[in-house]
Amino acid sequence: MMWFVVVATSLAAWLQKYLGHLVPESFVNHPRVQRATLLLPVGLLAALIAVSTFTESGRVSFDARIAGLAAAFVALLLRAPFLVVLAVAAVVAAGVRAFTG
């Protein structure tokens, strides 16, 4: 089942790219469509942050991941590169977990 979803979604993602090379420019250049495309990733990514930080198996939960996210936020404020942001989050979360058991 997971294989089917992985392959089907991957092919659909490719089709999205392919269609762009085919469709007339006038359709996607509509200002309303453009605004929606600009904001859509913001909403999705913000929701992904919320779900991956504050939920566990479909329920709201609070644990060391929150400290990791806070550390990532500070790292981004300090203009740290991508991997440093992730490493800081992992180290802080693992550290908090080790101390609080």
Place this chain on the structure above:
Amino acid sequence: MGIGLAVGMFGLSFGALAVASGLTTAQAMVLSAVMFTGGSQFAFIGVIGAGGAGVAAAAAALLLGARNTFYGVALSPLVPSSGLRRVTTAQLTIDESTAMALAHQDAGEPRAARTAFWATGIAVYVGWNLATLAGALGASWLGDPADWGLDAMAPAAFLALLWPRLRDRETVAVALAAVAVALLATMVAPPGVPVLLGGAVAVVVALATDRTHR
């Protein structure tokens, strides 16, 4: 150079997180080789990792991938192709290759734009897939991802992806509203759905504010 390093690190973390969220190394590789669009791949494993259904993971990935269609529209006059060639052109249509090609177009160098598209696209494709493999194999050795704080890397990755998009008060407001809606939805909706509702918040705001602006 900077792009290469960033892609490598990003790919490493994708491979590791994909395995941590329950995919096999082979499945992570199919995502990187065929889907080949980082934001969608992270969204996919994010929903799966949160216990979401396959349909919800697919929807989140494809909603994030919608921007690639726009890239294709912008690229088609710059990088003309047809037949089998177009299959490849489409596959390499991603953030980095589009940005490089459009930068050369803005500088008034259409031929350099084409070269930049292919060079960037191929380099990122190779680097991304090698890094994914390394990350997935590395994560399989680590054992419990939580002990290493790997589960905290997913939120950090999403925040890093969101960061450059927070350009003004409106985008920050949309992000905060999406967080609130997603958490409220978690209490009543099955996993995966809250992420899609976050996207819906953004579209509603886009359509509503568009009307007042013009």
